[in-house]
Amino acid sequence: MSASGKKMVKVLAAGVVALFVYGFVVGAIGSAIFGGGEKGGFLPKPEVHLPPQPVLAQDAEEAEHGGLPAKFVLTNTILSSWITTLVLITVFFFATRNKDASKAPRGLQNLVEAVIVIIYDFIESVAGKDLTRRLFPLIATIFLFVVSNAWMGLLPIYPSLGFKNEHGEIVRHLLRPAGTDLNMPMALALVSFVFVEYWGLRTLGWSYFGKFFRFGALLRARGPGGLFQGFIDIFVGLLELLSEFVRIVSFTFRLFGNMTAGEILLLVTAFLIPFVFSLPFYGLELLVGFIQALIFAGLTLVFVTIAVMPHEGHEAEEHG
Amino acid sequence: MDKLGFHWPSLVVYLVNFSILLGVLYAVGYKPILRMLDQRSQRIRESLEQAERIQKESAERQAAMQIQLQEARREGQALIEQARQAAEQYREDEREKARAQASAFVERARADIQRERDNAIEEVRSQFADLAITAAERVIRRSLDRDAHKELIDQVLEESSQFRRES
Numbered sequence: 001m002s003a004s005g006k007k008m009v010k011v012l013a014a015g016v017v018a019l020f021v022y023g024f025v026v027g028a029i030g031s032a033i034f035g036g037g038e039k040g041g042f043l044p045k046p047e048v049h050l051p052p053q054p055v056l057a058q059d060a061e062e063a064e065h066g067g068l069p070a071k072f073v074l075t076n077t078i079l080s081s082w083i084t085t086l087v088l089i090t091v092f093f094f095a096t097r098n099k100d101a102s103k104a105p106r107g108l109q110n111l112v113e114a115v116i117v118i119i120y121d122f123i124e125s126v127a128g129k130d131l132t133r134r135l136f137p138l139i140a141t142i143f144l145f146v147v148s149n150a151w152m153g154l155l156p157i158y159p160s161l162g163f164k165n166e167h168g169e170i171v172r173h174l175l176r177p178a179g180t181d182l183n184m185p186m187a188l189a190l191v192s193f194v195f196v197e198y199w200g201l202r203t204l205g206w207s208y209f210g211k212f213f214r215f216g217a218l219l220r221a222r223g224p225g226g227l228f229q230g231f232i233d234i235f236v237g238l239l240e241l242l243s244e245f246v247r248i249v250s251f252t253f254r255l256f257g258n259m260t261a262g263e264i265l266l267l268v269t270a271f272l273i274p275f276v277f278s279l280p281f282y283g284l285e286l287l288v289g290f291i292q293a294l295i296f297a298g299l300t301l302v303f304v305t306i307a308v309m310p311h312e313g314h315e316a317e318e319h320g
Numbered sequence: 321m322d323k324l325g326f327h328w329p330s331l332v333v334y335l336v337n338f339s340i341l342l343g344v345l346y347a348v349g350y351k352p353i354l355r356m357l358d359q360r361s362q363r364i365r366e367s368l369e370q371a372e373r374i375q376k377e378s379a380e381r382q383a384a385m386q387i388q389l390q391e392a393r394r395e396g397q398a399l400i401e402q403a404r405q406a407a408e409q410y411r412e413d414e415r416e417k418a419r420a421q422a423s424a425f426v427e428r429a430r431a432d433i434q435r436e437r438d439n440a441i442e443e444v445r446s447q448f449a450d451l452a453i454t455a456a457e458r459v460i461r462r463s464l465d466r467d468a469h470k471e472l473i474d475q476v477l478e479e480s481s482q483f484r485r486e487s
Binding site: 050051052068070071072073075077078081082085088089092093095096099112113116117120133136137138140141144145178181182183184186187188190191256 | 323325326327328332334335337338340341344345346348349350354356357
């Protein structure tokens with residue numbers, strides 16, 4: 001590194017340290033120690049809203065008394081999910097302009113193709129060659145949608161755009177990561193659930209339900225021991241059935257919880273010590289967004305793979 | 321649930337949104353990209369196969385050429401051998417012919433000589449007869465002289481032997 005480069009690094013490091021010190025003084029912790037600002041701090045206290053807020057003023061007024069009305073309301077999470085959707089579609093649109101397979105892919109096309117290949121290989125490694133083609137679109141879309149929602153929510157425009165009240169504080173944000181809206185993970189969880197059950201049914205036919213209603217052992221039971229075994233089997237089947245529905249809940253709250261926690265974490269760190277301090281947490285949130293997308297898509301994939309596998313009860317009935 | 325923000329119209333909106341995204345991404349993204357990837361891997365596989373085929377073909381061709389070359393060499397060798405044999409044969413023939421000619425010539429010469437000699441002998445013989453007759457005439461004409469006879473005969477014989485020595 002040249003001398004001027006070293007100097008530049010020094011200046012930058014000094015700037016970062018200065019910014020950190022300034023942030024510490026101005027932030028909530030500094031205000032508490034040094035007693036700054038007449039309101040007890042220079043920064044407005046972060047407000048955490050679990051339900052999304054409406055974008056339009058009239059909806060917001062309605063929502064003031066007793067939550068969102070039972071009709072379509074354009075909330076900030078829905079708006080940002082639309083933006084994510086548009087961004088994804090635009091990226092894919094421009095990545096597939098070059099239809100000539102003989103040319104080596106470049107730039108955006110190369111990137112998107114690399115991502116597609118990585119997801120494709122991942123699915124193939126779990127589900128095997130035969131299913132990959134048909135599972136791919138949904139799994140890939142879940143992954144891309146979740147990860148883009150999470151990552152785009154880290155853009156600075158998300159917390160900074162909004163509608164202010166008379167004190168100049170933002171009361172309604174224009175955009176909020178869609179993952180922090182319970183309805184988005186729930187929608188994905190429902191899609192995943194339907195997808196899994198559909199593939200199970202389609203591949204195994206009605207015998208798919210044999211996994212949940214296991215009367216086979218009871219009907220074949222000999223003596224009290226066999227009877228006991230039969231009841232146990234039925235109970236296990238019902239547990240399986242229950243777990244199938246519990247997945248919807250776990251899917252929903254895993255993603256919702258992680259996204260909301262990340263949002264709150266960033267909000268709080270930026271409130272406590274603005275500027276430099278929250279940077280590592282942004283890095284963390286990048287990781288969390290990726291991991292949650294991977295988990296959502298990966299679990300759906302695993303559940304489908306399990307659902308299409310012929311289960312023991314089914315086999316026993318066939319062979320026995 | 322309301323406190324957490326559950327709102328079924330939003331849920332429906334997200335479901336619709338996700339379905340649209342899935343559909344559009346499938347049509348705009350996955351399908352063309354996967355097709356292109358397939359095509360590309362197909363192309364790569366094909367060109368690899370082609371390269372392999374060409375390599376094999378060239379090896380085969382080289383082997384064939386080698387064989388052809390060897391054959392040509394062998395043929396050339398054979399041709400040379402043949403030519404040499406032909407030349408040998410020709411020389412042999414010529415020599416044979418020359419020998420035959422020479423011997424024929426000698427034979428003829430010998431025959432000629434023989435004939436000449438025979439002729440000469442014949443001639444001598446006839447002359448000898450004439451000589452004998454002449455001698456007899458002379459004997460008869462002189463007659464009755466024993467000594468004369470003897471002298472005469474001796475003279476003839478002398479003459480004839482002289483003649484024979486000459487011939």
